[in-house]
Amino acid sequence: MIKIDKKEDGFYQFILKSDNGNTLLKSVSFNTENEIDSTLKDIKTLKNANGKLFERRTNTDGKFLVELKNSKGKIIGSSGLYSSEAGMENGILNISNSLDIDFK
Known part of the structure; x- marks a missing residue:
């Protein structure tokens, strides 16, 4: 599920949530x-993007996170x-499914 919010500063943000309501991104x-x-x-037009939409990262505490990129790499x-890394990979699958992207 994609939710679009107008923030207090007047800008907009989308929040991607799983079916059970957890924030994915x-x-x-x-x-x-x-x-x-x-x-x-x-x-959504980037079908079969071979994972190029996702940048896998590790923070200074050893936790894993994913950054989503557009077609220009931003x-x-x-x-x-x-x-865990496995949890991050599962998160990528959930994000992909929620956005209807086939990244493999």
Whole structure:
């Protein structure tokens, strides 16, 4: 599920949630809802992206996270932290399914 929020600073953000309501990913700020729509359409056209949409990272505490990129390689969203690499990979599958992307 994709939820679009208008933040207090006037910018917009999309939040990607799982079926059970857990937050999978929060986007960067966008100026308008139309920018979000355009970005999401761009991502959904990248079928079979071979994982190029996702940057896997580890923070200084050894926790794992995922950053979602658009077709130009710009980071447009970040996941929460995962305690294991397997959890992060499962998160990527959940994000992909929620966005209807086939990244393999």
